[in-house]
Structure formats: structure tokens, C-alpha cells
Amino acid sequence: MxxxxxxxxxxxxxxxxxxxxxxxxxxxxxxxxxxxxxxxxxxxxxxxxxxxxxxxxxxxxxxxxxxxxxxxxxxxxxxxxxxxxxxxxxxxxxDRIAIIREGTIIETGSLAEMRHLTRTVINVTLKTPLDLTQLAGVHNAEAGQHPNEWQFSVEAKSLPAVMTALTDHHIMALQSTPPTLEDLFMHYYTTEKE
Known part of the structure; x- marks a missing residue:
């Protein structure tokens, strides 16, 4: 054509x-x-x-x-x-992402720049007990199948303090999963509607 x-x-x-x-x-x-x-x-x-x-x-x-x-x-x-x-x-x-909601751009940036808006998922096994439900910025904390094993999500701004607390209880195993674009997308669509 x-x-x-x-x-x-x-x-x-x-x-x-x-x-x-x-x-x-x-x-x-x-x-x-x-x-x-x-x-x-x-x-x-x-x-x-x-x-x-x-x-x-x-x-x-x-x-x-x-x-x-x-x-x-x-x-x-x-x-x-x-x-x-x-x-x-x-x-x-x-390289750069724009999230559009109802025809309006509500956020732009690289995925790395926007990840601070969501939470990182952590799986950890500690040597000594720690009640993660009491730490600021920690969400959905669940005890694992083994003693001192936890899975939780943590806000980016709280990550340094949470990592310090985990280190104080001797980390035996740690797996961190950064937030995905889907997590970021859902963050905007769920928080905007609330």
C-alpha cells in the first residue's frame, strides 16, 4: 500500500x-x-x-x-x-515503559526506575528465630516448612533495615525475587482503584 x-x-x-x-x-x-x-x-x-x-x-x-x-x-x-x-x-x-490507565499515562521510566514502587519477595532460612511479622515494611510473612524459614514481601524503602535484621539472625539460605512488570502494573491498577 x-x-x-x-x-x-x-x-x-x-x-x-x-x-x-x-x-x-x-x-x-x-x-x-x-x-x-x-x-x-x-x-x-x-x-x-x-x-x-x-x-x-x-x-x-x-x-x-x-x-x-x-x-x-x-x-x-x-x-x-x-x-x-x-x-x-x-x-x-x-528500555523504557509507560503505564497507561484509562487513556492517560500514569507512570514512565525504566523497569529498574519503577521497581522501587513495588515489593521484593524474599525466601529466607535463619539460624536463630526471628518474628518477621513485627518488622516494618514486611508484608504477607509466612513461616515455611522448616524452623526459622520464612517467605515474605518487603517494600524497597524497608529492604536495608530488613536485611540488617536478617543478618543479625544469621542467614543460612536466601532467595530474592525482584518485582516484575506485572507486579508494577497491578500496583497501579489496584492502588488507583482503592
């Missing part, structure tokens, strides 16, 4: 995405129609690409092909705007 001709890059993308171009377009499944749109977009040499829910209908292998193609564009210095509800995809591919 924009006058761009079929190129060797188009043939390469057809092969990468596993599209059968010999079939009639009206017989294509949703996933194959999505492949056609992505191949057309990636065939362009543009400075700025916009993708809206680009992996809807794609199988996991083609989702991976899409992610690799976007990362390739980023390496070439191209700008990519990605709108997606698949938060793991956004987390994996995006």
Missing part, C-alpha cells in the same frame, strides 16, 4: 516466520494474518516502528522471531514503540 516492493529482506522474513505465501490471503488464520503484517513492517527501512499487540495469535516460536527482529532493530538504532498486554514480552524487550 505504501509502494514498497517485495525484497530479499521480505523473502528472509517469510522464511523466518514460516509463512506460506502460496496460500490465498482469505484462507489465512489469525496467526498467519499477523505474520503478514509483521513481515510487511519489518521489510520497511524506517527510523520508527509502532507495534500494537504484535504477537496476538502467534505461536511461541514466532513470538521469539518477533522479539529477535525487534532487538535487531534496536541494535540498528531504530526506535520501537510497543503496545502490549503481554508484560513478560514488554519486560524482556523495552
Amino acid at each position: 505504501n509502494g514498497t516492493q517485495h525484497s530479499s529482506r521480505t523473502d528472509e522474513l517469510i522464511k523466518q516466520f514460516g509463512l506460506d505465501p502460496t496460500k490465498k490471503a482469505r484462507t489465512y488464520s489469525k496467526g498467519n494474518r499477523q505474520k503478514v503484517a509483521l513481515i510487511a513492517a519489518f521489510s520497511q527501512d524506517a527510523d520508527f516502528y509502532i507495534f500494537d499487540e504484535p504477537t496476538s495469535g502467534l505461536d511461541p516460536l514466532n513470538e521469539r522471531q518477533f522479539q529477535m527482529a525487534v532487538l535487531n532493530l534496536k541494535q540498528q538504532g531504530k526506535a520501537v514503540l510497543l503496545s502490549s498486554h503481554i508484560l513478560s514480552e514488554v519486560e524482556r524487550m523495552c
Whole structure:
């Protein structure tokens, strides 16, 4: 539609995405129609690409092909705007994130910059007893199956004090899981509605 001709890059993308171009377009499944749109977009040499829910209908292998193609564009210095509800995809591919609620941008930044707004999940086994339910900033503290074993979440601002308290009780094992984009997204959607 924009006058761009079929190129060797188009043939390469057809092969990468596993599209059968010999079939009639009206017989294509949703996933194959999505492949056609992505191949057309990636065939362009543009400075700025916009993708809206680009992996809807794609199988996991083609989702991976899409992610690799976007990362390739980023390496070439191209700008990519990605709108997606698949938060793991956004987390994996995006440098900066904007959270939109009811048509308004409510937060922007890198994932690292926004992680301070949510909680880190900690699994810990201590040598000596400690009641984690009494520590400020600790939430959802649950005793584990073994003595002095706990799982809890902790606010970013309280993490240094909590780690000091844990250290005072001799940490035997520790696993920390940083907040994900999904955690951040849910933080905004649940706290905004309260």
C-alpha cells in the first residue's frame, strides 16, 4: 500500500516466520494474518516502528522471531514503540515503559526506575528465630516448612533495615525475587482503584 516492493529482506522474513505465501490471503488464520503484517513492517527501512499487540495469535516460536527482529532493530538504532498486554514480552524487550490507565499515562521510566514502587519477595532460612511479622515494611510473612524459614514481601524503602535484621539472625539460605512488570502494573491498577 505504501509502494514498497517485495525484497530479499521480505523473502528472509517469510522464511523466518514460516509463512506460506502460496496460500490465498482469505484462507489465512489469525496467526498467519499477523505474520503478514509483521513481515510487511519489518521489510520497511524506517527510523520508527509502532507495534500494537504484535504477537496476538502467534505461536511461541514466532513470538521469539518477533522479539529477535525487534532487538535487531534496536541494535540498528531504530526506535520501537510497543503496545502490549503481554508484560513478560514488554519486560524482556523495552528500555523504557509507560503505564497507561484509562487513556492517560500514569507512570514512565525504566523497569529498574519503577521497581522501587513495588515489593521484593524474599525466601529466607535463619539460624536463630526471628518474628518477621513485627518488622516494618514486611508484608504477607509466612513461616515455611522448616524452623526459622520464612517467605515474605518487603517494600524497597524497608529492604536495608530488613536485611540488617536478617543478618543479625544469621542467614543460612536466601532467595530474592525482584518485582516484575506485572507486579508494577497491578500496583497501579489496584492502588488507583482503592
